[in-house]
Amino acid sequence: MSPIISVADLSKTYGSGFKALDNVNLDIERGEIFALLGPNGAGKTTLISIICGIANPTSGRIAVGGHDIVKSWRAARSLIGLVPQELHTDAFESVWATVSFSRGLFGRPKNPDHIEKVLKDLSLWDKKDAKIRMLSGGMKRRLMIAKALAHEPRILFLDEPTGGVDPISRRQFWRLIDQLSRSGVTVLVTTHYLDEAEYCRRIALIHAGKLAALGTTGELKQIFAERPIVEIRTRRAVDVMRALDAMDDVEESSLFGTAVHAVLRSRRVSAGDVVARLREQQIEIDSVDAVQPSLEDVFLDVVEKAGRS
Numbered sequence: 001m002s003p004i005i006s007v008a009d010l011s012k013t014y015g016s017g018f019k020a021l022d023n024v025n026l027d028i029e030r031g032e033i034f035a036l037l038g039p040n041g042a043g044k045t046t047l048i049s050i051i052c053g054i055a056n057p058t059s060g061r062i063a064v065g066g067h068d069i070v071k072s073w074r075a076a077r078s079l080i081g082l083v084p085q086e087l088h089t090d091a092f093e094s095v096w097a098t099v100s101f102s103r104g105l106f107g108r109p110k111n112p113d114h115i116e117k118v119l120k121d122l123s124l125w126d127k128k129d130a131k132i133r134m135l136s137g138g139m140k141r142r143l144m145i146a147k148a149l150a151h152e153p154r155i156l157f158l159d160e161p162t163g164g165v166d167p168i169s170r171r172q173f174w175r176l177i178d179q180l181s182r183s184g185v186t187v188l189v190t191t192h193y194l195d196e197a198e199y200c201r202r203i204a205l206i207h208a209g210k211l212a213a214l215g216t217t218g219e220l221k222q223i224f225a226e227r228p229i230v231e232i233r234t235r236r237a238v239d240v241m242r243a244l245d246a247m248d249d250v251e252e253s254s255l256f257g258t259a260v261h262a263v264l265r266s267r268r269v270s271a272g273d274v275v276a277r278l279r280e281q282q283i284e285i286d287s288v289d290a291v292q293p294s295l296e297d298v299f300l301d302v303v304e305k306a307g308r309s
Contacts, residue, residue, distance in 0.1 A: 002066065003027035004079075004155060004186050005051060010060035012046055012209075020046040022209040024060070028188065030154075033181045035197040036190045038206035039303060044190045047206070048157050053077045065154065078106055081148030083158045087140050091133035095124055095143060098132060103150035118146050121176060138169040145176070155186045162193060174199050194295045205299065207306040217295060223302070224263070224293040227251060230271040232260045232278075233286040243281055249273070254300055261297060 005028040012021040021043045028034050036044045049055040051062055053073045062069040067076035089098050099115050119125045122142040127135065135143065141161065148156060158177075162170045174196065177187050189200065197203050198217055205213040205220075213220055234240050237260050244253040244262050249269040253262045262274060271288045278285055 004030045004065055005188075006061075006063040007047075007051070008061045010047070010050065010062060011058050012043075012050060012055070013058045020209050021050070021057075024206075024209075024211050026204060026211065026214070028186060030186055031181055031184045032202065033177060033187045033189070033200045035200035035203045036188065036206060037194070037197055037203055037299060038212075042206045043209040044206055045159065046209075048082075048159060048188070048190070052080050052082050052157060078151070079154045081151070081153035081156045083144045083148045083156065083161055085160045085163065087132075087144050089132060089143075089147070092131055094129055094131060095119065095135070095146075096128040098143065099146045099150050102147040106151035108151045114152065115150065118149050121179070122146050123172070138165055141165055141169070141173075145173075149180075154184070155188070156180060158187065158189045160190055160192065162191065162196065170196070194299060197295055203295075205302045207303050210306065212306040213298070213302045220295070220298045220302075221293045223298060226267060228264045228267055228269070228271075229291050229293050229297060230262050230264065230274055230288055231256070231291045232262060232274070232288050233258065234260065234284060235286070236283055239281075239283050240278060240285075243278055243283060244274070247274070247277060252301070252304065254297075256294075256296070261291070263297070263301065 007024055007026040010021055010024040011019065013019050024047065036047065038044050046055065050057050051064065051069065053069050053076060056070060064076035065079045069076045096115065099118065103111070103115065116125065119128055122145060124139065124142055124146060127139060132140065132143065145161070162173055165173070177199070181187055189196070191197060202214065202216055203220060204211060232240055237255060240260050241253045241255065244250045244260070249265050251263045251265050253260055271290050275285055275288045
């Protein structure tokens with residue numbers, strides 16, 4: 001089965017000469033939950049905008065459901081539901097009217113049963129007659145998803161869907177995303193919550209407009225297969241990082257909450273070796289443990305290397 005989204009040699013250059021995307025190649029499968037990760041300004045939103053037909057590419061080709069997004073914009077766009085970061089709608093309109101209107105925008109026939117199902121799936125049914133201005137922040141986020149699902153799209157884009165949302169609502173969002181994927185909807189997510197990306201089948205890391213890494217979480221973590229990571233707990237994190245950065249056997253260090261992660265250059269170096277050198281400098285250490293790489297470790301490592309290239 002062909003991918004539902006195919007991006008080939010995609011580049012986007014703005015009038016000033018700024019290259020927002022640089023020769024991106026990407027295939028996304030039907031029913032896949034896919035994450036786009038990258039620092040601010042990496043090109044994630046530009047990529048989504050072009051796939052959705054909101055912006056035109058400078059070069060390259062994008063096919064959505066087999067339709068060229070430029071040549072067959074209407075057919076391709078009808079397959080897509082887009083959830084932006086900000087809600088743009090009439091604050092004095094009702095929830096039901098807003099979602100129904102979104103369905104009509106795509107020329108879909110009225111279907112009260114579908115609207116009812118969407119609102120119930122998003123725990124908004126009891127608010128169907130409420131004015132949007134009366135909704136809480138979390139409810140407005142769910143309303144944005146309801147609007148995007150109103151015309152029964154096969155692809156759902158969520159741009160930072162859980163920003164500013166409480167932990168309970170975040171879990172509810174991801175349960176819904178999993179249900180949508182199981183029903184055959186392809187879901188693309190951009191997020192700064194790296195723990196959320198663990199829910200996704202595959203992840204693309206974008207840096208400076210280029211695709212820096214692509215794969216499952218397990219595949220991406222293989223970049224540390226020969227480079228152990230040790231976690232150091234100390235009350236002198238700044239001193240520890242300064243000392244680690246001066247060690248030839250330590251590739252890099254970074255702060256993780258109250259701990260420090262050190263990436264060792266090879267498995268020939270042990271956590272004990274690192275501790276001994278730190279204590280030689282009279283730096284007090286509470287504990288040192290070898291740890292499995294997190295997605296945050298991967299993200300920092302990939303961005304750091306991409307920035308040097």
